[in-house]
Amino acid sequence: MEVTIFFIAAIGALAGAVGVVASRNPFYSVLALIAHLFSLAVLFLLLTAAFVAAAQVVVYAGAVMVLYVFVVAYVGGGGESAWDSIPGQRFLGMLLASVVFVELSAAILSSALRALDTHGPDVSSGFGNPAAIGRLLLEKFLLPFEATSILLLLAAVGAVVLAARKRDQLPSGGDGSGDPATSLPSEDGGLATRERDAGAPSERFAREERPPAGASGTTPIRRGASEEGAPVARSVSRPATSSGGI
Amino acid sequence: MDIAWYIVLSALLFCTGAAGILIRRSPMVILLCLELMLNAANLALVAFSRMVGNQQGQVFALVVMVIAACEVVVGLGLIVAIFRRRLPLDVDDLRELRG
Numbered sequence A: 001m002e003v004t005i006f007f008i009a010a011i012g013a014l015a016g017a018v019g020v021v022a023s024r025n026p027f028y029s030v031l032a033l034i035a036h037l038f039s040l041a042v043l044f045l046l047l048t049a050a051f052v053a054a055a056q057v058v059v060y061a062g063a064v065m066v067l068y069v070f071v072v073a074y075v076g077g078g079g080e081s082a083w084d085s086i087p088g089q090r091f092l093g094m095l096l097a098s099v100v101f102v103e104l105s106a107a108i109l110s111s112a113l114r115a116l117d118t119h120g121p122d123v124s125s126g127f128g129n130p131a132a133i134g135r136l137l138l139e140k141f142l143l144p145f146e147a148t149s150i151l152l153l154l155a156a157v158g159a160v161v162l163a164a165r166k167r168d169q170l171p172s173g174g175d176g177s178g179d180p181a182t183s184l185p186s187e188d189g190g191l192a193t194r195e196r197d198a199g200a201p202s203e204r205f206a207r208e209e210r211p212p213a214g215a216s217g218t219t220p221i222r223r224g225a226s227e228e229g230a231p232v233a234r235s236v237s238r239p240a241t242s243s244g245g246i
Numbered sequence B: 001m002d003i004a005w006y007i008v009l010s011a012l013l014f015c016t017g018a019a020g021i022l023i024r025r026s027p028m029v030i031l032l033c034l035e036l037m038l039n040a041a042n043l044a045l046v047a048f049s050r051m052v053g054n055q056q057g058q059v060f061a062l063v064v065m066v067i068a069a070c071e072v073v074v075g076l077g078l079i080v081a082i083f084r085r086r087l088p089l090d091v092d093d094l095r096e097l098r099g
Helices: A002-022 A026-046 A050-075 A089-109 A130-140 A142-172 A191-197 A199-208 A213-227 A230-245 B003-023 B027-052 B056-084
Strands: none
Touching (some): A002 B027, A026 B027, A050 A130, A130 A142, A142 B056, B003 B027, B027 B056
């Protein structure tokens, strides 16, 4: 019975992992990763790690994957053009990964750990349940526990700073950065407020014509030129790099 | 089930994630493959914890989970910031740190 469950969960986890790597649409990658995480939770249960399995399902498949789904929906996914910017990148990547796998398997199978070929020792029924893990976290590992909480706080603040700064800059810099479609009927009177009101549609409009290189190149020039003389030199050099990348 | 099966499966999952990081070019999929690798390490940690009969490996796996969540949050924030600057979401084009 245990063997059957192990192989079903292992095949599910492997299929999920391959699906993450192989699917072209990032949304399908996220869904495959969710399936992978559920299979891993089953494996954790087989290893009598009930609390880790529950945390895997609740935190990972519940919370983190929702974040991924939102970002994929926001960014739009797709658009991964050709596969080989380096010639033979696909083949070389797979070759390197399989070499690493062979090496790891050799290390595992020739290991001196005799206990690898056993089920592990018999453990009490409370092994890995929330009470035991909580006692470990709050008694023996109190300092790492607090350190991870501080790290989570820092990551949340950092993500807010990273993602929200541009939202402040886009409407305020919008008095010069509107694309021609919205700034054409520009009387000088209510320009700033109208631009601010039309900020969201113009942003969406500009995003639809993002793929041509000119659309991404013209807006920074105009924004930089409207501010001062000094940022012009920096912003003029930007389209060269971005269009060179495209 | 022998512990060695779990460890070999963990190695296989790790290499799948590594291959994805080497092959794919969208930053979001690369983050997903990073998750695969971290989860493979988690599986190995829990399996070794079962092998020794000690629960401390599970605490370690939980900490790895927290680190992965932090990494995801910062990485997705970066992706959103890149997207707002209308830069291409492709790691071959994003080779300069200059904003």
